[in-house]
Amino acid sequence: MQTKDQLKAISTQVRRDILRMVCMAKSGHPGGSMSSTDILVSLYFNHMNQSPATWRRDAKGQDAFILSAGHLTPVYYSTLARAGYFPVSELATFRQMGTRLQGHPSVRKQLPGVFQASGSLGQGLSAAAGIALGKKLDKENNFVFCLCGDGESEEGQIWEAGMFAVHHKLDNLIAFTDWNGQQIDGPVASVAGEGDLAAKWEAWGWRVIVADGHDFESIDQAFNLAKAGLGSGQPTMILFKSDMGHGVDFMAGTHKWHGSVPKPEQLEDALNQLGTTPLGDF
Amino acid sequence: MKKYTDTGKKDTRSGFGVGLLKAGQANPNVVALTADLKGSLKMDAFAAEFPERFIQCGIAEANMVGAAAGLAITGKIPFIGSFAEFVTGRVYDQIRQEVAYGCTNVKIASSHAGITLGEDGATHQTMEDIALMRALPGMVVLNPCDFNQTVQATLAAAKYNGPVYLRFGRPSVPNFTPEDEEFVIGKAIVMNPGTDVTLIATGHTVWESLLAAEALEAEGISAEVLDIATIKPLDEKAILDSLRKTGCAVVAEEHNHAGGLGEAVAGVLAAQLPRPLVFVNGEDKFGQSGTPAALMAAYGLDAAHIAEAAKKAIARK
Structure with a gap:
C-alpha cells in the first residue's frame, strides 16, 4: 500500500511522463491521460490484485484491467512502467517504429500488463464483461476493472455491455468513467448532450458511485465501496469527476488538449508547474 | 464419375x-x-x-x-x-x-x-x-x-x-459427404477427378457442381470438382495441381464477386498459372425474397448455370 503522499508523487511523475512521451512522439493524447492519472495510479498501486511478477493475459487468480478508452495509452503505459511491468526507459519508445508501446494498446507485441487491444471506442466494457463472466464460470472471485471515457459512452455498445453485465449479474465487474466532460470536438454537453450519467447507469441497474477523480481519499473510498459490491449481483460504475489536462494550468478543463502536443516552451512550463519527484524522469 | x-x-x-x-x-x-x-x-x-x-x-x-x-x-x-x-x-x-x-x-x-x-x-x-x-x-x-x-x-x-x-x-x-471424415483446415477436397475442366466450389455450390459434373459427363465432358471447404488459408496447391491437368476452371459460390472465392482463385491463377476462368456468383447485386431453390436459379448459382459456365471455360482454352 502506498501512502497518499507516495501516490501524489507517483501521479506527478506519471503526468511528467505523459507530457514527455507525447512530446517525444509528437503525437498522442495528453488531456484525458492527465484527468485519469490519479485514478489509474490509485488503482494499480493500491487496489488491484495484480503484479508484474505474476501477470498473465488470462488473469487466472488475479484481477484484470481493460482500457476501453484506448487512446489513454500515455497514462496507461506510464502507470504500468512505474508499477514495474516493464522498464521505464521503454516509455521513450512510445509510438515509435517497432515499439511495444503502440499508439493504442496492442497484444501483438506482448507488452506485459496489456490484456486486450482497444482504441476503436465503446468495445472495452464488453471485453471486460466477458472476462468477468469467465471468472464467474471458473468460480473465481477476482475483479475486472475497466476505464471508459465519458465521450466514449456515446457509443451504443457501452450500453449493450451495461445491459449484459446486469443480466448476467457480474458483480465482479467494476467499471469507472473518467468524467472530465470533454471530447475532441468540445465539451461533451455541447457535442452530444449525454446528460446525467449517474441517473442513466442507475436506470440500467448498476450500482453507481460518484467520486472526485483528483482526491486520493475519494478515489480510495470509491474503489473500496465498489469492491464491497461483490455478492450483490450487480456490477458497479464509478463516475470520477475530473479535469482534462489536470495539473497544468493552461491545459486544464479544455477539450483542446485531448490530442494535442505541447510546444517545447509549453512542455518546459508544464514540467515546472508539476515539479520533480524522487522517482525521476525516464 | x-x-x-x-x-x-x-x-x-x-x-x-x-x-x-x-x-x-x-x-x-x-x-x-x-x-x-x-x-x-x-x-x-x-x-x-x-x-x-x-x-x-x-x-x-x-x-x-x-x-x-x-x-x-x-x-x-x-x-x-x-x-x-x-x-x-x-x-x-x-x-x-x-x-x-x-x-x-x-x-x-x-x-x-x-x-x-x-x-x-x-x-x-x-x-x-x-x-x-x-x-x-x-x-x-x-x-x-x-x-x-x-x-x-x-x-x-x-x-x-x-x-x-x-x-x-x-x-x-443434400447430405452426401462421409459422416466421420476428419475436417482438415486448409485442405481442398477432390470430390470428383476429371480432365477437361475444374469446378471449384464452396458451401452449397459443391452439390450443384457435382450435379453439373454429372450433366457434363453425359455430354462427354470430364469435370473435376474441388470442394474448397477452407476459403482461407486457400489450398493453392490443390487448385494449381488441378488446373495444370484440366487447363480451365469455373468458380461457383453463393457470394458476390467482390472479395469472394472467385477473386481469391483468380489471384492465384493470375500470379502463377494463367488459365481461362469463368465466375458463377452473385455478381454485384443484392438478393430478394424467394425460396432458396428459386433464388439459386434466378441468380444463376445452380447446376445448370455451372455446367453452362464450364462449357464457356473450355471454349476459351
Whole structure:
C-alpha cells in the first residue's frame, strides 16, 4: 500500500511522463491521460490484485484491467512502467517504429500488463464483461476493472455491455468513467448532450458511485465501496469527476488538449508547474 | 464419375448444432453465445446440456463479440452465433479489434449465409461476408458444403487455436459427404477427378457442381470438382495441381464477386498459372425474397448455370 503522499508523487511523475512521451512522439493524447492519472495510479498501486511478477493475459487468480478508452495509452503505459511491468526507459519508445508501446494498446507485441487491444471506442466494457463472466464460470472471485471515457459512452455498445453485465449479474465487474466532460470536438454537453450519467447507469441497474477523480481519499473510498459490491449481483460504475489536462494550468478543463502536443516552451512550463519527484524522469 | 448419395436432406446449421454439442462434450472450455437466435443456430442441445456455458446476449451483437473476446482471454473457446450478416457486416469493427487484431480464440458461427436464407430478403441475405472475413489478417474462413462436413468443421474449429469464421446455411440440402471424415483446415477436397475442366466450389455450390459434373459427363465432358471447404488459408496447391491437368476452371459460390472465392482463385491463377476462368456468383447485386431453390436459379448459382459456365471455360482454352 502506498501512502497518499507516495501516490501524489507517483501521479506527478506519471503526468511528467505523459507530457514527455507525447512530446517525444509528437503525437498522442495528453488531456484525458492527465484527468485519469490519479485514478489509474490509485488503482494499480493500491487496489488491484495484480503484479508484474505474476501477470498473465488470462488473469487466472488475479484481477484484470481493460482500457476501453484506448487512446489513454500515455497514462496507461506510464502507470504500468512505474508499477514495474516493464522498464521505464521503454516509455521513450512510445509510438515509435517497432515499439511495444503502440499508439493504442496492442497484444501483438506482448507488452506485459496489456490484456486486450482497444482504441476503436465503446468495445472495452464488453471485453471486460466477458472476462468477468469467465471468472464467474471458473468460480473465481477476482475483479475486472475497466476505464471508459465519458465521450466514449456515446457509443451504443457501452450500453449493450451495461445491459449484459446486469443480466448476467457480474458483480465482479467494476467499471469507472473518467468524467472530465470533454471530447475532441468540445465539451461533451455541447457535442452530444449525454446528460446525467449517474441517473442513466442507475436506470440500467448498476450500482453507481460518484467520486472526485483528483482526491486520493475519494478515489480510495470509491474503489473500496465498489469492491464491497461483490455478492450483490450487480456490477458497479464509478463516475470520477475530473479535469482534462489536470495539473497544468493552461491545459486544464479544455477539450483542446485531448490530442494535442505541447510546444517545447509549453512542455518546459508544464514540467515546472508539476515539479520533480524522487522517482525521476525516464 | 464418382457417385454421391444424398442420405437425406439436412440443413448445415443443424450440422453446426451437432458439432457444437460434440465440441462441448469433448472440451469443458467450449462456450456458446447467441444474440437471440438460439433456435435458429441450433444451439438448443448445447444449451440444454450445458446451461452455464450457454450465454444469451440478447439482440446486441456488438457486445456479444466483445464478451466472447473477454471469455476467450480467460481461456474459454467461445462460439458466437447469429445470422451471417449480423456476425460480420454489423460487427466488422468489433471482430477486427477484439478478435482478429486482439488475437482471441473466438469462433464466429455464421448461419443463414448467402441468398438461400430465402424469404426474409436482402436485409438478411449477406453475399459479402466472405469478402469481409477474408480481409482480416489471420482469420480462418471455413465454408462446409453439407451437414456431415459442417459437424466436422465445427469440431476442427474448436480444436484450432485462433479466430475462425465458420459459414453455413439455412435450407435443407443434400447430405452426401462421409459422416466421420476428419475436417482438415486448409485442405481442398477432390470430390470428383476429371480432365477437361475444374469446378471449384464452396458451401452449397459443391452439390450443384457435382450435379453439373454429372450433366457434363453425359455430354462427354470430364469435370473435376474441388470442394474448397477452407476459403482461407486457400489450398493453392490443390487448385494449381488441378488446373495444370484440366487447363480451365469455373468458380461457383453463393457470394458476390467482390472479395469472394472467385477473386481469391483468380489471384492465384493470375500470379502463377494463367488459365481461362469463368465466375458463377452473385455478381454485384443484392438478393430478394424467394425460396432458396428459386433464388439459386434466378441468380444463376445452380447446376445448370455451372455446367453452362464450364462449357464457356473450355471454349476459351
